[in-house]
Amino acid sequence: MKFILFANTDWYLYNFRLSTARELQARGVDVVMVSPPGEFGQRFAQHGVRWIPLRMQRASLNPLREAGTLANLVSLLRDERPDLLHSFTLKCAVYGALAARAAKVPAYVNAVTGLGYVFASQRAKARALRPVVSTLMRLALGSERSRVILQNPDDAQAFHSLRLAPPQHIRMIRSSGVDIARFNADGRGSRGEGALRVLLAARLLKEKGVQEFVDASAQLRAEGRDIHFLLAGMPDEGNPSSVTRSDVEAWQAQGLVRWLGHVDDMPALLRDVDVMALPSYYREGVPKSLIEAAACSIALVTTDLPGCREVVTRDGHDGLHVEPRSAASLARVLARLDDDRALLQSLGERARQKALADFDERVVIRRTCEVYDELLPRPLAEAA
Known part of the structure; x- marks a missing residue:
């Protein structure tokens, strides 16, 4: 049995x-x-996974x-003859289903x-594309041989x-899951002293x-506060909403952020961070x-917006909410955490509890395999 994962x-x-992919390999x-060509494609060989580059401009x-x-995607599928194609992100879902x-x-x-951009942005270009993309999605996603996986109830309501x-x-x-053995609290003590370290890790989109x-x-x-702002991620040249490299370099030159670029070892970085901030006003799935x-x-x-609210469900319990598009709101909340280290600690502990309960990647992969089984002539074997 052969599966193709396309993004x-x-x-x-x-x-x-x-x-x-590794769980599927274990199941035979x-x-x-x-995917389009990139610097990560060659890494799959280290894990015994084949990768095929496809020319595509996002x-x-x-x-x-x-x-x-x-046409190239159709040709690739005819050559490979997979039993199942799993496509990720909006454009790939539409193209993958049509192909x-x-x-x-x-x-x-x-x-x-x-x-994504077409449905989240109010720019003229996005509004013009919306009916076209909606029509293509209805055409592509309606087959009895297909399923659609969404990550949050807001998107499910929008699809409906x-x-x-x-x-x-x-x-x-809910989410693509997290390896809770690799991402853990080991080596983290109480952060009651020293400068607060705040991280934003994402594609650098406005x-x-x-x-x-x-x-x-x-x-x-x-205001005279000693709070360190860390920015991890790269500008996304394929997205019209990306900030530019020159923007980020200017912010770093002014001492406003320390730009880390792409980070391979996220667990190591997170061991030395106090707060993860994502003041998104974007229709997220569930942010990784x-x-x-x-x-x-x-x-x-x-923010208390689609996708983000799946992780921080209640302000003051498993995290703090800020107003969308408000730097002042974000500054107030970070100042509050800077002043109240006991709250900082308790929010982190409850966040870990929620991750264990809701976002363990083993559960996500199992549920994904159950979706595959709905479409396959016989169920996938259990992993050895």
């Missing part, structure tokens, strides 16, 4: 779906990763180029991890109200609240940075 970056597949499945709107991408139909792939699963997929084909699995994070740093610095930080007993600060 718009090799980085996503390597960081978020390698554990799924031949797993192939497909931000392209050129009809001829997009038709070429779709799977054309190539007569027996089953396909479409994971939409947040509705916009009639993007048949309700009976939608399954909800909708993630990056500018508000920087502005909060400037405000707290002007929040659940990884929660597993490490780190206090969480985020």
Whole structure:
């Protein structure tokens, strides 16, 4: 049996779906990763997973180029003849489903991890694309041979109200999961002294609240507070909402943030962080940075918006909420944690408890395999 996992970056597949691939291998499945070329693709070989690069421009709107991408994907599927295609992110879900139909792939699963730029942004370009993308989604996702996986109830409601997929084909699995053995509180003591260290780890998109994070740093610095702001992640050149490298370099030169770029060893970084901040005003799925930080007993600060509210469910209990698009609100909350280290500690402890209960990747992978079993002629074998 062969499965293909298809996403718009090799980085996503390597960081978020390698554990799924390894579990499938343990169940006797031949797993192939497909994505546009990138620096992570070659790493799959270390884990015995084959990777095939596919030419694809994420931000392209050129009809001829997009038709070429779709044709190449159809050709790849016909050559590989998988039993199941699992596509991740909105564009890949649509293209994957259309290509799977054309190539007569027996089953396909479409994971939409947040509705993304087209549905989140109010820019003219996004509004113009919305009806086109909605029509394509209805066409692509309606087959009896397919399922749609969403990560939060808000997206499920949006899919229902916009009639993007048949309700009976939608399954909800909260997040891509976190390895709770790798991400843990080992080596972390009480952070009752010293400068507060606040991290934002994400693709550097404006909708993630990056500018508000920087502005909060400037405000707290002007107040004389010694709070260290760390920024992990890279500009996303394929996304029109990305901040630029020159922006980030300027913020670092002004002393507002310390830019870490891409971080391979996130557990090591999180052992020396007090707060994970994600002031997103974006339709998230369930943000990976929040659940990884929660597993490490780190206090969480985020907005009460789709995806984020799945992790911080109650303000003051498992994290703190801030107002969207408000650097002042973020600054107030961080000042509060700077002054109240007991609250900092208790929020981190309850975040870890929630991660153990709701975001263990073993549960996520098991539930994903159950979705596969709905479409396969015979259930997957249990892992040895």
